[in-house]
Amino acid sequence: DTVLTQSPALAVSPGERVTISCRASESVSTLMHWYQQKPGQQPTLLIYLASNLESGVPARFSGSGSGTDFTLTIDPVEADDTATYYCQQSWNDPTFGGGTKLELK
């Protein structure tokens, strides 16, 4: 299985720029996708194929990367962005990263 590694947590102030990283144990080309999960809710799709913004998602969110290193950027961060963010690869059987919990200062 392809292992995806994310930093466990980040804390930022509203209005700042935040980058959330995801590293794959092998190259997944651009077959990387990002989800947001707010407390007590189901996940929602943010970014697909590394850099494509899902319809209805604010342009404050963006994705980049290829191969083994990927980044989700939120700029500027808003209070409503408090959530856990997951990356997911589809190069082979789907796997998810452990999630990055974003907290607002």
Place this chain on the structure above:
Amino acid sequence: EVQLVESGGGLVQPGRSMKLSCAASGFTFSNYGMAWVRQAPTKGLEWVATISYDGSSTYYRDSVKGRFTISRDNAKSTLYLQMNSLRSEDTATYYCTSAPSMYTTDWFAYWGQGTLVTVSS
């Protein structure tokens, strides 16, 4: 509006069976691949199984192969997950998800609210 509504979860003893259902609406169900993704309490997300738009192809994670069966009834716009020989490690909220289009099942575009399955004696 796409809606996915799961049902069938609850408390079940180890070794017993349970069948989850997911009623879909707001899109042409028969044109899209579907999948189940689970999340153990306070843990991350874990893919369980995927089924193609017509049910002809199915895929499973290794830990559920031979125990779980994903299926669909396109006439009823319903997805199923039959879970046999349940183990404590299967305890999780199970989410029904849909593919983004009829051409790929690579990511999970829409998610239901989830149904909690607790395996315990």
